[in-house]
Amino acid sequence: MISDTIVAPATALVKQAVAIIRLSGPDAYQLINKVFSKKVEKKENQITFGYIKDDSKVIDQVLIMSFVAPHSFTGEDVIEINCHGGVLVTTQIISLLIKKGARFANPGEFSQRAFLNNKINLIQAEAINDLVNATNETSLKFAINNLQNSNLHLIKKYRDQLLDIIANIEVNIDYPEYDGVGDVSAEELTEKLVSLKAEITRIIKLSKIGKIINDGINVLILGEPNVGKSSLLNALMQEEKAIVSNEAGTTRDIVEGKINLGPLTLNIIDTAGIRDTVNEIEKIGISKAKNEINRADLVLIVIDSSRELSLDTKKLLTLTADKQRIIVFNKIDLIDPRKLALTKFKTERIALISTVNNNIEALVNQIMESYYFEELTKNDSLVLVNLNQISLLEKVENFIKNAYNNIVNNYPVDIVNVDLHSAWYLLGDLIGENYDDNLLNTMFSKYCLGK
CATH class of the missing domain: 1.20.120.430 (tRNA modification GTPase MnmE domain 2)
Structure with missing residues (x-):
């Protein structure tokens, strides 16, 4: 049985136009009436204009939104205070409510109470956090579908x-x-x-x-030196993220970037060119590149279309045989594409590109086809992330x-x-029909304050 009343900011503690402070629990109305200039009646869905006061001292001019249990997010009596968005005024109001008897809420405690009061199930509870942390259109759609409880x-x-x-x-x-x-x-x-x-x-x-898709697709760019890996990273990022040079072995360490590609988020990793070398620093970079293969979701094997397939590239193809990958033929502007020997790659996804002309549309299409399909975001599809x-x-x-x-x-x-x-x-x-209290506490502790 929940017996205390909690308070926390529902918006970030930053300078902003309006801040929202949420108060939830059995004493919510009693507490607000100790600090508000007008009597807030326990009636459904009221909005009341007035002042927050500490005895005779006015702290702020606010709007009070009130909800009566069980018709609120948490299923409890809830008061939401819309105050001016200064950090100082927000913290003063919260401190005043704590002084009057409220407890500062733990991260995610409002959502936890909503679950315990049967207002949401665990799939919906997870969806709230997913919605807040969504980084692309698809992960946002997953969260909305699960939050609506349609599945x-x-x-x-x-x-x-x-x-x-x-x-x-x-x-x-x-x-x-x-x-x-x-x-x-x-x-x-x-x-x-x-x-x-x-x-x-x-x-x-x-x-x-x-x-x-929700976490971001880990995309690893691999290939020999000077095939255009760093140029490809820059083309995808649409900025000069990596140094590009005609000198082989320019990239000697991991270079990372993150982009949204339509409905997908890509965590792109550019690596040192794979070749036999006596340079100790370059060897370390090549070793790092090979280690990245294990954590990659998608590998882009970049090949120079104007050169014969080398032994190093053949080794890379063998090394990544069990990974999801796309064979990327770069510098297609230098040759007649019809002369490319593609028959050995007939079971592979292939993209013909030219980074010098920023022509990478074929690769973008292959990435989209690899990970995005309609069934994922249909309203009747249950997708748990x-x-x-x-x-x-x-x-x-x-x-x-x-x-x-x-x-x-x-x-x-x-x-x-x-x-x-x-x-x-x-x-x-x-x-959430069966649950463990410790598991619940761990799960909701990952949420932000006020959720």
């Missing part, structure tokens, strides 16, 4: 399907002597489980791509897979039911 029915549908299977099995266990009661064949069970697993697998696949949420779904998938295998291998149905119960319970964890 909760999917999780409930999967739980209902599992519950139906569990109930049928338990009837067969408890009343085996009655024919036709809860009777379900192994074939029917496996068919239902295959269908359910396929849906869960689809959401996991979309969510993993969604997480990469939190690692813990995806992990829970993967566990659900594994339990359903185990149940299926146990049925196929003629294990007793009560053993099958153990896995199905676990999958059903984990889906509850996903929306």
